[in-house]
Each structure stands twice: as C-alpha cells, then as structure tokens.
Amino acid sequence: xxxxxxxxxxxxxxxxxxxxxxxxxxxxxxxxxxxxxxxxxxxxxxxxxxxxxxxxxxxxxxxxxxxxxxxxxxxxxxxxxxxxxxxxxxxxxxxxxxxxxxxxxxxxxxxxxxxxxxxxxxxxxxxxxxxxxxxxxxxxxxxxxxxxxxxxxxxxxxxxxxxxxxxxxxxxxxxxxxxxxxxxxxxxxxxxxxxxxxxxxxxxxxxxxxxxxxxxxxxxxxxxxxxx
Amino acid sequence: xxxxxxxxxxxxxxxxxxxxxxxxxxxxxxxxxxxxxxxxxxxxxxxxxxxxxxxxxxxxxxxxxxxxxxxxxxxxxxxxxxxxxxxxxxxxxxxxxxxxxxxxxxxxxxxxxxxxxxxxxxxxxxxxxxxxxxxxxxxxxxxxxxxxxxxxxxxxxxxxxxxxxxxxxxxxxxxxxxxxxxxxxxxxxxxxxxxxxxxxxxxxxxxxxxxxxxxxxxxxxxxxxxxxxxxxxxxxxxxxxxxxxxxxxxxxxxxxxxxxxxxxxx
Numbered sequence: 430x431x432x433x434x435x436x437x438x439x440x441x442x443x444x445x446x447x448x449x450x451x452x453x454x455x456x457x458x459x460x461x462x463x464x465x466x467x468x469x470x471x472x473x474x475x476x477x478x479x480x481x482x483x484x485x486x487x488x489x490x491x492x493x494x495x496x497x498x499x500x501x502x503x504x505x506x507x508x509x510x511x512x513x514x515x516x517x518x519x520x521x522x523x524x525x526x527x528x529x530x531x532x533x534x535x536x537x538x539x540x541x542x543x544x545x546x547x548x549x550x551x552x553x554x555x556x557x558x559x560x561x562x563x564x565x566x567x568x569x570x571x572x573x574x575x576x577x578x579x580x581x582x583x584x585x586x587x588x589x590x591x592x593x594x595x596x597x598x599x600x601x602x603x604x605x606x607x608x609x610x611x612x613x614x615x616x617x618x619x620x621x622x623x624x625x626x627x628x629x630x631x632x633x634x635x636x637x638x639x640x641x642x643x644x645x646x647x648x649x650x651x652x653x654x655x656x657x
Numbered sequence: 658x659x660x661x662x663x664x665x666x667x668x669x670x671x672x673x674x675x676x677x678x679x680x681x682x683x684x685x686x687x688x689x690x691x692x693x694x695x696x697x698x699x700x701x702x703x704x705x706x707x708x709x710x711x712x713x714x715x716x717x718x719x720x721x722x723x724x725x726x727x728x729x730x731x732x733x734x735x736x737x738x739x740x741x742x743x744x745x746x747x748x749x750x751x752x753x754x755x756x757x758x759x760x761x762x763x764x765x766x767x768x769x770x771x772x773x774x775x776x777x778x779x780x781x782x783x784x785x786x787x788x789x790x791x792x793x794x795x796x797x798x799x800x801x802x803x804x805x806x807x808x809x810x811x812x813x814x815x816x817x818x819x820x821x822x823x824x825x826x827x828x829x830x831x832x833x834x835x836x837x838x839x840x841x842x843x844x845x846x847x848x849x850x851x852x853x854x855x856x857x858x859x860x861x862x863x864x865x866x867x868x869x870x871x872x873x874x875x876x877x878x879x880x881x882x883x884x885x886x887x888x889x890x891x892x893x894x895x896x897x898x899x900x901x902x903x904x905x906x907x908x909x910x911x912x913x914x915x916x917x918x919x920x921x922x923x
Contacts, residue, residue, distance in 0.1 A: 516730035516885060524887060526731050527685065527716060608716040626832045627694050628858045 436631045440638035450611070451620075451636070455643055458616040461529055462597040465536035466544075469592055473541040474585060477548025478574055482560065492549065498542035503535075503601030510535050511605055527608035532616075535602035540592035547591055551584030552577070583655065590651055597644060617643070682711040684892045685732040687724075689803060690830045692736060692875070693717035695850040695919055700912050705899045711892055719830075721801030727751055727878065730885030733893045736900075738848075738875045739803035752878040753890075758900050759909050759920040760874040761849045763807060765865040766835065768793075768842040775844070775864040784865045785815035792823045794843030796834050799826030807873070808846045814870065835859055848873055850919040857915075875920070877901075 443451055480492055512518050514526040514534075525531045559580050563573035578585060600618040607614030609623060617640040624633035692698050693715055702713045716726065720737040727735040728751045736758065737743060746752050765784060767775055773791035775784045788795055789812075797819070798805035812819050825843070827834050831851040838845040839859035852863065877900050882890040899905045906922040913919065 516887070521730075522887075527714065608714070610714045610716060612712075613714060626690065626830045628832050628836055628855055 432631065433634075436634035437638065438635075439631050440635035440642075443635050443639055444642065450615075451639065453612055454615050454617050454620045454636075455639065457529065457614065458597055458618070458640070459643065459647075461532050461536060461603075461616065462593055465533045465596050466540055466589055466593045468533070468537045469540035469544050469596075470585075470589055472537075473544030473588070473592070474548050474578070476541070477545040477588070478552060478577070480545070481549045481552025482557070482574070482577075495542050495545055495549070499546060501539075501542070503539060503599045504605065506535050506538050507602045507605030510538065510602075514606065526606065527610060527614060529607070529614055531606040532603050532614055535606045536596040536599070539599060539602060540596050543592045543595055544588045547588030548581075548585055551581040551588070554584070555581045586651065586655055590648065593647065594644065597647075598640070681706075682709075682889065682892060684711055684713045684734065684889055684896060685716065686713050686734050686736060686896075687716045687718060687722075687726040687732040688736040689720050689723060689738060690717050690832070691738070691804075691848045691850050694830075694832060695854055695914060697850075697909070697912050697920060701900075701905065701908050704904065704908070705896065708899075709892065709895055713896070719798070719800050719802030720806070724751075727880045730880060730888065732880060733889050734877060734879055734896055736875060736877045737803060738873055739806045740874060740876070742803075742806060743876050743878060746878065750884065751881055753881040753883065754879040754894070754897060755876055756897055756901050757923065758875045758877050759906075759922050760872060761920050762866065762873050763804065763846055763871040764849050764852055764863045765844060766838060766847055766852060766861040767844040767864040769860055769862050771862070771864060773844065776862075778865065781811065781865065781868040781870055782815040785811055785817060788844050789815075789817050789819060789823075792821070794823050794825055794838075794841045795819065796838040796841065796843050796845040797824065797826045798831065798834055798846075799828045800830075802831070803873070804831060804846060804848060807871075811846070811870065835861065850914070853914050853917055853919060 480488065480495070510531065511526065513520050514531050515521055516524070516526070555577065559577050560573045563576045564570075568576065598618065600622055603609075603614070603616045603619050604622060607616065607619065609615050609619040617636060621633045621636045621640070624636060688698070694717070698715055702715070706712055716732060718726070720739045720742060723735045723737050724742055724746050726732045727746065743755060747755050765775065767773065772793045773788045775787055778784045778787060797808055825837075825841070827837055829837070831847055832855060834845055835847055835851065835855045836859065839861050844864070849866075877897055879890070879893045879897055880888045882888040909920050909922055910918065
C-alpha cells in the first residue's frame with residue numbers, strides 16, 4: 430500500500446515541481462502523438478469512408494485485414510520501420526532513425542487502422558441516405574462525403590481520441606525508433622520503462638500518473654470542443 | 658474558429674518538431690545500459706558537449722545491439738564492454754579506431770542465505786559448478802549483452818552447459834535481472850556498477866568477486882567512416898580523444914556512487 434501512496438505523492442510533487450526533464454518528456458509525448466494522429470486522420474478517415482461506402486469484390490477481406498492490423502504489436506511496427514529507416518535500409522540516407530520523425534511515422538502506422546476501423550463502424554451505423562440526398566441535390570461524390578463526415582463527426586472524433594490514446598500510451602515504437610534519447614526522443618512511456626529498468630518503481634509509477642493526467646486534460650479539451 | 662485553432666496548434670507543433678534539428682551538431686553514441694543507468698554519462702558528457710558545442714544522443718542498449726547499430730552505421734560511436742565482440746567488430750572493418758577507456762569488474766550475486774554455498778569458495782570454476790549443482794535459480798541476461806557474453810564464457814570455463822529449469826534466460830537489462838534474481842531468490846552475474854546502484858533496493862549479497870576472469874574492460878570505438886561516409890568523424894574523434902584525455906579519465910575516476918568508485922582507468 431505504501432508503494433502506491435508513495436507513487437501518488439511523488440506524482441503530485443513531480444507535477445508541481447515543474448521538473449524540466451519531465452516537462453520535456455510530456456512535451457515529446459504530446460507533440461509526437463498529436464502530429465501522428467493528424468497524419469493518421471488524413472489517411473485513416475478516407476480509408477474508413479471508402480470501405481464503408483463502396484461495395485466491391487474483396488471488401489470483406491480488406492476489412493478483415495484492417496481488423497487484423499489493429500492487433501499488430503507495436504514492436505513489430507517498430508521492427509519493420511527500423512529496417513526502413515536504418516542506414517542500411519531504403520530510407521537510410523535521410524538519417525531518420527532515432528529522431529522524433531521516425532517515432533511519429535511509427536505511431537502514425539499504429540494509429541491508421543484504429544482510426545479507419547472506427548470511421549468504418551460509424552459509416553456503417555450512419556444513415557447513408559445523407560449521401561443519396563446530397564447527390565440528388567447536385568453535390569459531387571466528394572461534397573456528399575463531406576456531408577456524411579459532418580453527420581458522423583462525433584464518431585470521427587471518437588476515432589481520433591481512441592487513436593491518440595493508443596499512441597500516447599505505447600512504448601514499443603517510441604523505444605525502437607526513438608531510442609529513448611534524453612531531451613530528444615524520450616517520451617513519458619520510454620521514461621517509465623527506463624525508470625523501471627533502474628528499479629525506481631515509485632518514480633516510474635508517478636510518471637505513469639502524470640501521463641494519465643495529461644491524457645485526462647487532452648480528453649477534457651476534446652470533450653469541450655465537442656460540446657460547442 | 659476551430660480551424661484557426663487547429664492551424665495554430667499545427668504551427669506550434671511543427672516548431673517543436675524541427676527546433677532540435679537546427680540546434681547544435683549531434684553525435685550519436687550507442688552504449689550499454691550500465692554506463693547510462695549508473696549515471697556516469699550524465700557526469701561525463703556535459704563538459705564534452707560544452708567544449709565542442711554539440712549534443713551527444715545516447716542510445717542505451719546491450720553491447721550486442723550497440724555493436725549492431727555501429728555495424729549498420731546508425732550511430733557514430735559505440736562504448737561497450739565485450740572485448741571478444743569488439744575485436745570481431747574491428748576485424749570486420751566496422752570500426753576505424755578503438756581505445757581502452759576504463760574498467761571495473763563483474764560480481765556474482767546470490768540470496769542472503771546462499772543455498773548453493775558459494776560464499777567462502779575461492780575458486781570461480783568451483784562456484785559456478787556449485788550453483789549449477791544446487792539447482793537454485795540462476796538468472797541469465799540472455800540478451801547478448803557484454804555481461805551475458807561473459808557469463809557464457811564462465812560456464813564454458815567451468816566445463817558446464819547451463820540448461821534446465823533452474824537456468825532462466827530473462828532477455829532483459831541488468832537492473833531488471835537483478836530485481837528478478839531478488840524476487841526468485843536466485844543467483845546472477847552483474848557488473849559492479851549496476852549492483853552498487855541496486856544494493857539498497859534488493860537483499861542479494863555479493864557471493865564472489867575478484868577473479869581476473871571477472872575483469873570488465875570498456876572500449877570506445879569510432880564507426881568506420883570509410884564504410885559509412887555520414888559518420889561525424891571529426892566529432893567522433895574528438896569524443897575518443899576526450900574520453901582518453903586527462904580530463905575525461907579524471908572524471909571517470911572521480912565518479913562515485915554511494916561513496917564507492919564505480920569505474921577505474923589504467
């Protein structure tokens with residue numbers, strides 16, 4: 430019991446001491462996850478819409494594949510992109526390995542299936558007459574899709590929140606592609622992993638509590654946006 | 658309003674994204690968990706960074722992986738401790754310059770009641786056999802780290818092939834393995850530095866130390882620029898010079914944890 434209460438206390442101290450290292454880790458976590466989720470939305474939302482609206486051969490197979498991708502371990506994503514970004518790999522000349530950009534790329538790959546799946550589920554659940562109505566009113570397919578997105582905007586928001594949660598809480602991709610470099614690619618989760626490996630369990634757990642607080646603030650903020 | 662806000666947010670994030678790139682020159686160092694977790698690098702790097710207006714990015718992994726990163730050119734320098742692997746690395750031409758930096762030693766740790774009766778034995782080979790025969794858990798790093806490589810050499814020296822339910826290959830870092838050994842009340846091999854860092858957190862005892870086969874030298878290697886032209890060779894050479902300079906060696910000798918010196922220079 431001591432262990433948990435100590436951690437809680439240490440978390441409170443951490444938050445209010447404005448420790449520079451912790452701030453940097455929070456900031457790295459936040460901006461990589463945010464950029465990743467924005468990029469994932471750019472790819473994932475259209476994929477979800479497309480799979481939800483179009484009927485074609487192999488669609489069910491594609492949906493099954495997409496569902497399977499959600500089960501992809503983060504370490505595997507890390508491994509695949511590691512091979513791509515390493516100096517030996519096809520993108521090696523850009524020297525992206527162990528930079529925030531590599532982390533963002535990995536987190537984006539992680540988030541796309543989640544976003545696409547959520548959007549797909551929304552489209553399936555939505556009243557698809559919106560599309561037909563818009564079309565009969567002279568809208569192009571693109572304009573009609575925009576209309577549908579407006580209709581299911583809460584669902585899309587939920588998709589982004591789910592993706593964000595997955596990305597900011599994962600450790601495999603950040604560790605493999607970022608390298609846990611102090612002041613550069615150290616995120617909240619890799620910092621927790623590091624503290625755990627040093628046996629600083631209380632400090633690690635208190636970082637976990639800080640991470641949850643940050644996630645709470647982000648969700649409160651998004652919730653506020655939804656209310657408007 | 659929402660759009661304006663998101664654009665603003667995007668701009669702020671982009672600034673955060675690219676600001677580290679335009680900052681000072683960066684040197685990539687792959688090293689073992691022992692140098693990072695002990696706090697030595699936190700002591701050693703800032704003077705070098707200041708003097709050369711650069712930043713050293715530390716990627717702390719096991720020796721095996723650190724050398725792999727050097728081999729593929731993903732880092733500029735490696736600081737590791739497994740002489741046999743280092744020599745192979747140099748022989749294959751992956752490194753262009755290797756220097757001795759410092760040393761400490763490995764120690765055998767075990768539970769306080771010492772069920773294998775390792776304590777008081779003067780011979781390393783005998784200790785290893787006692788542990789193997791007692792069938793008390795032995796936690797191996799199992800990750801091709803410098804410590805793991807040395808542990809395998811020790812079993813070999815004792816003419817033993819460690820296998821069976823008592824021999825647990827953890828595949829984790831030194832700290833985690835010490836914690837595991839503590840929880841399972843088993844034996845393990847650790848570098849002295851990590852053991853000292855964990856001394857107050859576990860009740861494992863040092864059961865054997867001081868054999869020359871437990872000598873643990875660290876070497877720094879510059880990744881061969883002939884193989885990987887992007888390697889920052891000037892900065893890398895300065896780093897090697899710094900570690901072996903009077904200033905660098907002084908910092909290493911002066912580094913203490915819990916009142917004990919962790920690393921020694923020649």
